[in-house]
Amino acid sequence: MYLLAWKCRREPAVQEEVLELSSLLLFLLWSWHLSRQPSLRLGQDRNLCEKVKGFSEEQVQLCRRQVEAMDSVRRAAQMAIEECQHQFQSRRWNCSTLDSMHVFGRAIMQGTREAAFIHAIAAAAVAAAVTRACSRGELQKCGCDRKVRGVSPEGFQWSGCSDNLSYGVAFSQAFVDSSERSGGVSSSRALMNLHNNEAGRKAILTHMKVECKCHGVSGSCEVRTCWKVMPPFRRIGALLRDKFEGASEVQQRKVGARRVLLPRNPHFKPYTTSDLLYLSPSPDFCLPDARNGVPGTSGRLCNRTSRAPEGCDIMCCGRGYHTTETEIVERCSCKFRWCCSVRCKQCRNLVQVHTCR
Numbered sequence: 001m002y003l004l005a006w007k008c009r010r011e012p013a014v015q016e017e018v019l020e021l022s023s024l025l026l027f028l029l030w031s032w033h034l035s036r037q038p039s040l041r042l043g044q045d046r047n048l049c050e051k052v053k054g055f056s057e058e059q060v061q062l063c064r065r066q067v068e069a070m071d072s073v074r075r076a077a078q079m080a081i082e083e084c085q086h087q088f089q090s091r092r093w094n095c096s097t098l099d100s101m102h103v104f105g106r107a108i109m110q111g112t113r114e115a116a117f118i119h120a121i122a123a124a125a126v127a128a129a130v131t132r133a134c135s136r137g138e139l140q141k142c143g144c145d146r147k148v149r150g151v152s153p154e155g156f157q158w159s160g161c162s163d164n165l166s167y168g169v170a171f172s173q174a175f176v177d178s179s180e181r182s183g184g185v186s187s188s189r190a191l192m193n194l195h196n197n198e199a200g201r202k203a204i205l206t207h208m209k210v211e212c213k214c215h216g217v218s219g220s221c222e223v224r225t226c227w228k229v230m231p232p233f234r235r236i237g238a239l240l241r242d243k244f245e246g247a248s249e250v251q252q253r254k255v256g257a258r259r260v261l262l263p264r265n266p267h268f269k270p271y272t273t274s275d276l277l278y279l280s281p282s283p284d285f286c287l288p289d290a291r292n293g294v295p296g297t298s299g300r301l302c303n304r305t306s307r308a309p310e311g312c313d314i315m316c317c318g319r320g321y322h323t324t325e326t327e328i329v330e331r332c333s334c335k336f337r338w339c340c341s342v343r344c345k346q347c348r349n350l351v352q353v354h355t356c357r
Contacts, residue, residue, distance in 0.1 A: 048063070048067070048070070049063035049064050049067065049070075056178050056179045058174070058178035058179075058181075059175060059178050059179070062174055062175055062178070066139075066141065066171075068138075068139055068140065069130055069133065069139055069171065071133075071138075072126075072129040072130045072132070072133040072138070072139075073126060073129070073130075073175065075129045076122070076125035076126040076128070076129035076130070077122070077125070079125040079128070079129060079233055080118070080121045080122040080124075080125040081095065083121055083125070083233060083234070083236075083237040084117065084118065084121055084237075086234070086237065087237045087238065087240075087241040088241070090308075090309060090310035090315075091309045091310070091315075092284065092285040092286065092297050092309070092314075092315060092317075093114055093282070093285045094300075096295055110280050111188070111189055111192055111278055111279030111280045112278055112279075112280050112281070112282040112283075113244055113247045113276070113278045113282050114282060115192075115196075115278065116192070116196045116244065116247055116276040116277060116278045117196075117240060117241070117243075117244045117276065119193050119196040119197050119200065120196045120197065120199050120200030120203070120240050120243070120276055121200055121236075121237060121240055122176065122197075122200070123172050123176045123177075123196075123197035123198070123200040123201050124172075124200035124201055124203055124204055124233075124236050124240070125233070126168075126171065126172040126175060126176055127165065127168040127169045127171070127172035127200075127201050127204060128168065128204060128230055128233055128236070129168075130142075130167065130168040130171045130172065131163050131164055131165050131167065131168030131169075131230060132163070132168075132230070134163075134164040134167055134168065135161055135163050135164065142164050142167040143164065144160075144161035144162055144163075144164060145161075145162040145163060145164040145165070145166065145167075145228070146162075147166075148162060148228065152226070155224075156212060156224040156225065156226045157223060157224065157225045157226070158225075158226060158227070159225035159226070159227065160211075160213070160225055160226070160227030161227060162227040162228040162229070163208070163227075163228060163229050163230045165204060165205060165208065165228075165230060169201050169204075169205065172197075172201055173197075173198075173201070176197050177194055177197055180193050180194050181194070187252075188250075188251070188252035188259075188261065188279055189279065191252065191259070191260070191261050192250070192261065192277050192278065192279055195261065195273075195277050196276055196277060198273065199240075199243065199273065199274050199275060199276055200236075200240060202273060202274045203236050203239045203240055203243075203274065204230055204231065204236055206274065207231045207235065207236070207239065208228050208229070208230060208231070209228070209229050209230075209231055210226050210227070210228055210229075211226065211227060211228075211229050212224050212225065212226040212227075213225055213226075240276070243274070243275060243276045244276055246275070246276075247275065247276040247277060247278050248263055248268065248271040248275055248276070248277050248278075249263070249264045249265070249277075249278055249279070249281075250262060250263055250264060250271070250277045250278070250279060251264045251279065261277060284317065285297065286317035286319075287317075297315055297316060297317060297356045298319075298356055298357065299355055299356060300315055300316075300355065300356045301353065301354065301355055302315040302316055302321055302354050302355065302356055303354070304321070304323075304352075304354045312354055312356065315356055316356035316357060317356075319356060319357045320356075320357045321354045321355060321356050321357055322354070322355050322356075322357060323352055323353070323354050324352070324353050324355075325350050325351070325352055325353070326350070326351060326353050327348055327349070327350055327351075328348070328349055328351055329346055329347070329348055330346070330347050330349065331344040331345070331346065331347075332344060332345050332346070332347035333345040333347070
């Protein structure tokens with residue numbers, strides 16, 4: 001955590017871009033570091049809020065008021081990092097965490113598509129983690145959502161423990177958005193971050209599901225009670241990855257007294273509140289760049305026959321690839337034996353493995 005502050009002093013040219021993202025970066029760094037200490041309960045240390053370097057004053061105050069929620073915030077950072085790595089595992093940029101002091105490198109310190117995705121998935125993760133803690137009864141200030149009651153137009157009875165997403169979203173807005181809002185929301189980067197934060201939360205809000213349970217004699221469904229639940233976070237990650245693919249490149253313009261982000265190409269359709277926005281083109285991530293935290297794709301696995309991003313032509317950036325043979329052991333010829341077990345043989349096969357040069 002302290003390394004980032006040291007870089008700000010030593011590299012004035014990058015100080016502004018670091019500060020614009022410091023709150024989210026330090027939130028991820030802090031949580032990534034604490035995730036390696038599972039026995040530490042953040043809710044037991046009320047002095048922790050002042051110890052976290054880079055938190056805005058608003059975040060410190062919120063941490064003091066709701067210190068019990070900070071374990072959910074830590075889980076949210078882990079969720080965001082793991083989901084990003086899952087969604088981009090077969091791409092040149094694969095959300096690599098270079099070490100305990102760097103999360104994703106400086107790729108997200110620029111206004112790229114990657115930065116847009118990180119903001120969206122992090123804001124969504126905070127909303128989801130806090131909401132889940134509410135439903136589990138882990139937080140004193142919230143519980144199940146009891147606002148929806150009565151009989152629905154479809155004829156079922158609203159009951160059960162609906163996920164209190166409104167509380168989780170409000171917490172995410174207060175915690176994740178505070179650093180951008182405290183600066184007056186004047187820079188194009190702050191506008192971009194706030195928009196993408198909200199797009200992440202909206203991905204959950206617009207995909208809430210209804211779960212039901214039937215009640216009646218002999219399994220009949222004379223009465224059906226239903227409640228609202230969040231979609232699996234893996235679903236949210238996939239939705240935001242699709243938004244990443246169709247993200248809109250924008251630039252700041254002054255419209256009347258307001259500063260807004262408009263499509264850089266005026267012939268493109270206007271973006272919506274659920275779309276992701278970016279300001280700068282992304283690097284190609286092909287070659288190692290230690291200064292910007294880019295590991296390159298040398299040594300990465302690729303698929304020789306695929307034309308998708310995981311294909312060797314794209315993953316290896318035209319440098320070619322090495323092919324080796326390796327032996328894998330798999331279960332095979334499995335048979336069910338009455339009652340009740342499955343017995344399998346072990347088969348050894350040689351497979352070709354392709355890695356980028």
